[in-house]
Amino acid sequence: MPIPTKHRSGAAAIILGRQPIPLKKRLLSFFILVFLLILLPLIIFFFMVAQPSSARSQPSTISINPADLEAHVRKLSIDFFPRNPYQIEKIDLTADYILEQFKQTGGRVQEQPFSTSTTVNPDAEFRNISVFFGPDNGPRLIIGAHYDAYGNLPGADDNASGVAGLIELAKLFASHPPTTSVELVSYPLEEPPFYATSEMGSAYHVRALKKAGVEVKLMICLEMIGYFTDQPNSQSYPNLALNLFYPSTGNFIAIASTFDYRKETLTLKNAMRGTTTLAVESINAPKSLPGIDFSDHRNYWAYGYPAVMITDTAFYRNPHYHKKTDTADTLNYKKMSQVIIALFEATQKL
Numbered sequence: 001m002p003i004p005t006k007h008r009s010g011a012a013a014i015i016l017g018r019q020p021i022p023l024k025k026r027l028l029s030f031f032i033l034v035f036l037l038i039l040l041p042l043i044i045f046f047f048m049v050a051q052p053s054s055a056r057s058q059p060s061t062i063s064i065n066p067a068d069l070e071a072h073v074r075k076l077s078i079d080f081f082p083r084n085p086y087q088i089e090k091i092d093l094t095a096d097y098i099l100e101q102f103k104q105t106g107g108r109v110q111e112q113p114f115s116t117s118t119t120v121n122p123d124a125e126f127r128n129i130s131v132f133f134g135p136d137n138g139p140r141l142i143i144g145a146h147y148d149a150y151g152n153l154p155g156a157d158d159n160a161s162g163v164a165g166l167i168e169l170a171k172l173f174a175s176h177p178p179t180t181s182v183e184l185v186s187y188p189l190e191e192p193p194f195y196a197t198s199e200m201g202s203a204y205h206v207r208a209l210k211k212a213g214v215e216v217k218l219m220i221c222l223e224m225i226g227y228f229t230d231q232p233n234s235q236s237y238p239n240l241a242l243n244l245f246y247p248s249t250g251n252f253i254a255i256a257s258t259f260d261y262r263k264e265t266l267t268l269k270n271a272m273r274g275t276t277t278l279a280v281e282s283i284n285a286p287k288s289l290p291g292i293d294f295s296d297h298r299n300y301w302a303y304g305y306p307a308v309m310i311t312d313t314a315f316y317r318n319p320h321y322h323k324k325t326d327t328a329d330t331l332n333y334k335k336m337s338q339v340i341i342a343l344f345e346a347t348q349k350l
Contacts, residue, residue, distance in 0.1 A: 008297075012295065013139060015075070016297075017041070021112040027162065028049060028295065028306070030283055033061075033300065035152050038348075040261060042241070042244070045241070046245050047152075048259070048284065049242075049245065049279070049283055049285055050222070050245045050246070050281070050282065050283065051106060051189045051262060051265065051266045051269070051282055051284065051286055053266065053270055053273075055218075055270040055273065056200055056270075056273045056274030057270070057271055057272070057273060057275050057288070057338045057345060057346075057349070058274065058275070059273040059275060060275040060276060060341050060342070060344075061078070061275070062172065062341055062344065062345070062350055063174075063276075063337075064168050064172075064337040064340055064341055064342070066333035066334045066336065066337045067326075067333070068162075068168060069112045069165065069168060069226075069333045069336050069340075070164075070165045070333045072101075072107050072160070072167055072168075073156050073160045073161060073164065073328045073331060073333075074328045075097060076094060076097070076155075076156075076160035076163060076164070077149075077154040077155055077156040077160045077326075077327065077328050078115050078121075078154065078328065079093075080093050080094045080097070080246065081147060081149075081154055082151070082152040082153065082154075083147065083148055083149050083155070084148055084149055084150070084151060084152065084191070084232045085116075085120050085121055085124070085148065085151065085188065085189060085194070085317070086120065088121055088124045089098065090122075090127065091188055092127075092346070094147050094148075094188075095111075095126075095127045095129055095147070095186075095188070098129045098147060098163060098167065098186050099108065099111065099129050099165075101130065101167045101170070101278070102130075102131035102167070102184070103131075104171055105131060105170045105171055105173070105174035106171060106174050107131040107132055107133050107134040107173065107174055107184075107295045108131065109125040109129075109130070109131050109132075109141070110129075110131075111127050111128070111129055111130075111134065111151045112127065112128040112129075112130065112204065112208065113125050113126070113127050113205045114126055114127075114128070114201075116194070116199045118193070118194070118199060118267060120193060121158060124277060125200060126188045126189060127187070127188070127194070128186070128187050128188070128201050128202075128205050129147075129172050129185065129186045130183055130184065130185040130186075130187055131179050131183070131184050131185075132182065132183050132184075133173040133174065133177060133181075133184075134173075134177060134178040134179060134180050134181045134182050135179075135180065135181050136181065136213070137181065138180055138181050138190075139215045139216065139217035140178065140180075140182070140214055140215065140217060140221075140298075141180060141181065141182045141183070141186075141216075141217055141218055141347060141350060142179040142182075142183045142184075142185060142218070142220070143166065143169060143176075143182070143183075143184050143189060143215060143219075143220045143221075143222065143343075143347075144166075144184070144185045144186065144202060144205070144219065144220070144221055144222070144295075144296055144297075145159055145162030145163050145165065145166045145186055145187075145189070145221070145222040145223070146159050146162070146163075146188065146189075146190030146212070146223075146296055147159070147163045147185045147186045147187065147188060148188045148189055148190055148191050148201075149158075149191065150191040150192065150322050151191075151322075153322065153323065153324055153326060154324070154326055154327050154328075155326055156320075156326050156327050156328045156331055157224045157225075157226045157227045157312070157314075157318055157321070157326050157330070157331060158223075158224050158225070158314065158322065158326060159190070159223060160220075160328075161222075161224055161226030161227075161331060162222035162223055162224065162225055163222075164198055164219075164226075164308065164338060165222050165225055165336060165340045165343075166184050166186055166222060168337075168339050168340050169184060169343065169344060170184050170342070172344045173344075176344075176348075178348075179215070182347070185205060187200070187201030187202045187205060187296060188201045189201045190295065190296055196298070196305060200255075200296065200299060201296075202296035202297075202299045202300075205299075206299045206300050206302070206303050206305065207303075209216065209303075209305075210303050216300070217306040217350065218264055218268075218306050218307070218308070218350060219296035219297060219300040219305055219306065219307035219308075220268070220297075220307070220308055220309075220310060220343070221295050221296050221307065221308070221309040221310065222310055222311075223294070223295035223296070223297075223309050223310070223311045223317065224312050224313075224314045225253065225310060225311065225312055225316070225332035225336055225339045225340075226281065226312065226313050226319060226333070226335075227250070227312045227318040227320070227330065227331060228250060228251050228252075228312065228332040228335045229249070229251060229317070230250065230251050232249055232250055233248050233249070233319060234248075234250040235247060235248055235249055235250040235313065235316065235317050236316045236317070237288045237316060238289055238291055238313070238316070239289065242283075246281055246283075247279070249280070250313065250317035251279065251335075252277055252278070252280065252281050253272075253279070253280055253281070253310060253311070253312060253335075253339050253342075254280075254281045254282065254283060254310070254311055254312070254313050255269050255272075255280065255281070255282040255283070255308050255309070255310055255350045256267055256282070256284075256285075256291070256292055256299065256308065256309045256311060257283075257284055257292070257307065257308040257309065258284060258285065258286065258287055258292065258293075259284050259285070259286070259307060260301075261269035261306045262284045262308075262333065264306050264308060265282045265283075265284055266282065267349075267350070268282075268308060268346055268350070269281075269282040271345065271346035271349040271350065272342035272343060272345070274287070275341060275342045275344075275345040275346070276338035276341055276342050277322065277337065277338065278335055278342060280342065284335035287301075287333075290312070291314065291316065294309075294314070295309050295311075297309045310339065310343065318330075337338045
C-alpha cells in the first residue's frame with residue numbers, strides 16, 4: 001500500500017531503523033550551529049579586541065585646573081598659529097614654550113635637535129623637547145605628544161590638547177616624584193608630509209633610544225584628548241562589528257594598540273578606570289585597522305618597544321578634525337583634566 005505523503009519521512013525513518021528527529025531537537029541543533037559559526041567567533045573577537053573588564057581603581061584625590069589646560073591650548077593654537085614645518089618661526093616658538101613650561105617644573109630638561117633630508121625647509125632645525133623625572137637608570141616610562149599641526153590649521157585637539165596634557169602631567173610628576181624613570185617628550189613633524197616616514201620627530205627620538213640601549217617599559221602617546229560629546233550616535237568606528245562592542249556616544253577616552261600589547265593595554269585601562277568619572281575603553285587590533293597606528297607610537301613598535309595611544313578617537317568622533325574649526329572653543333577641558341589625572345594615577349601602578 002502506498003505511504004501517504006505526509007507520513008513518508010517518518011515511515012521511511014522507521015523502515016531504515018531510525019526514529020524521526022523531533023522539531024525541538026532540530027531547532028536546538030540549528031541554534032548550536034549558528035552559535036558555533038557566528039556567535040562564538042564574535043564573542044572571541046570581542047574579548048580579544050575590547051578586553052572587557054570590571055576592574056576599577058580608587059578615586060583620585062589629585063586635581064588639575066581645567067583653565068590651565070585651556071590656556072596652553074589657546075597659546076598653541078592661537079599665538080603660535082600656524083605651527084607647521086613650513087613656518088619654522090612658529091615651530092620654534094612652540095618648542096620654546098614647551099621647553100619653558102618643562103623647566104618650570106624643576107625636572108631635567110633636554111633638547112634633541114635634528115634636521116630633515118626633505119625639501120621642506122631643508123635648512124631648518126627641529127627639536128624634540130623632553131623632561132625627565134625619577135632615577136636616570138632602569139626601565140623608562142615614556143609619554144609623548146606631537147606639537148605640530150596639520151597645514152594652516154589651528155589644531156586645538158590635534159594636537160595642542162595632547163601637549164597641554166603633557167605639560168600638566170609634568171607638573172604632577174614634579175610634585176609627586178616617581179620612583180622609576182619617566183620621560184615626557186614632545187615632538188614636531190608628526191603630520192604630513194612627514195607622517196609615516198623616518199623623518200618624524202618621534203622616529204628620531206626612538207632611534208636615539210635604541211642606539212643608547214635604553215630599556216622602555218612602555219610608551220604612551222597622547223593623540224587628541226580634548227573632544228567629548230554627549231550627543232547620541234556621535235561615535236563611529238572603522239569596522240561595523242565594533243559598533244556591537246563600544247558606546248555610540250563619544251564621551252569616553254580610548255586606549256589603542258596592536259594585539260602584541262594586549263597586556264599593557266588592559267593594565268593601563270584597569271589602572272585608569274575609577275580614578276575619575278570618565279569612561280575608559282580600549283581596543284587592540286591589527287595595524288591594518290584605520291587609526292590604530294595613526295600617531296607617534298607607531299615608531300616605537302618598529303623598534304620592538306611596547307607602545308599604546310590614548311585618544312578621543314579623532315575623526316571617528318571629532319567633526320573638526322583637520323579643519324579650520326578645530327579651535328580651543330570646541331574642547332572639554334574638564335574631561336581633559338580627567339584624562340590626565342587618570343593617566344597619572346595609572347603610572348603610579350605601572
